[in-house]
Amino acid sequence: MEKLRTLLSKFNDILSYQIYDSESIHITVGTFLSIVIAVIVVTYLLRIVHNVVVKKLPEADKNKFVSIFSFFKYLFYILVIIIILHTSGVNLTVLLTASAALFVGLGFALQTLFQDIISGVLMILDQSIHVGDIIEVDGKVGKVFEIRLRSTRAITRDDKVIIIPNHVFLTNTIYNHTQNHNMTRESLIVGVAYGSDVALVTNILLDVVSHQKGVLKSPEAFVQFDDFGDSALIFSLNFFISNSFGVPRMRSEMRYNIDDQFRKNGVTIPFPQRDVHVFQQSPFLHQNTSTMPDSGQNKVKK
Secondary structure, three states, X not given: OHHHHHHHHHHHHXXXXXXXXXXXXXXXXXXXXXXXXXXXXXXXXXXXXHHHXXXXXXXXXXXXXXXXXXXHHHHHHHHHXXXXXXXXXXXXXXXXXXXXXXXXXXXXXXHHHHHHHHHHHHHHHHOOOOOOOEEEEOOEEEEEEEEOOOEEEEEEOOOOEEEEEOOHHHHOOOEEXXXXXXXXXXEEEEEEOOOOOHHHHHHHHHHHHHOOOXXXXXXXOEEEEEEEOOOOEEEEEEEEEOOHHHHHHXXXXXXXXXXHHHHHHOOOOOOOOOOOOOOOOOOOOOOOHHHOOOOHHHOOOO
């Protein structure tokens, strides 16, 4: 019994050994061990929570949860360390006061980073952007394939990756082509010459779109007579598709077919023409070069 008391006494002495000692901060071996044990316990608990939640989530939402989980994991570690230091008698007010200038400098330097992180958390929580969504940013269309805590990545139609800082989604206007559903309405503009049979043009356009692969049968495609242009009658062919990411190639195929059908049916696609009118108050003056005086070089030598 006496030996046990001696061991416990030595153990307490070891735990009470001062690693750092000042007027307001006292860090002992026991404090350090408490932090290590707490971090290990929290790590295992968070891992269990992560595995349980991920198993129940759909595949599309797993990446979002991982991003949020990473943010809150580090935040939780910081809170645990602060609580342990506070319960161990460390005066955190002194540390915060002494580090105030450093925190202000870091705040200015990392404000964009924190803005991106907070924006990423808000994006994931409000479900404004999903993996697989087709978005338009600064005139570039891309399909989102990864949402991270700081940035979102999308692949463009020319197979290039665009990295978008998350704060852009909160400060700028973003077009999400698939926010409501995957079906979108697209259009193709066609101009024909004045005097063309508009009924024939309408039927040709509807026939071309009905044979186009990828165009949905319902809702049905339709043609609009949009305007009387400067040198053409303007029509728009409107159709519905379920994958707007591939619409440029689809439009190209339809333009080939429309041009072929227009040639077969005698429909002309005009080019811009302008009539130039010249107004002159007096007649044009014509000079005969033969009556002009000779220069010294043209004189015949005698």
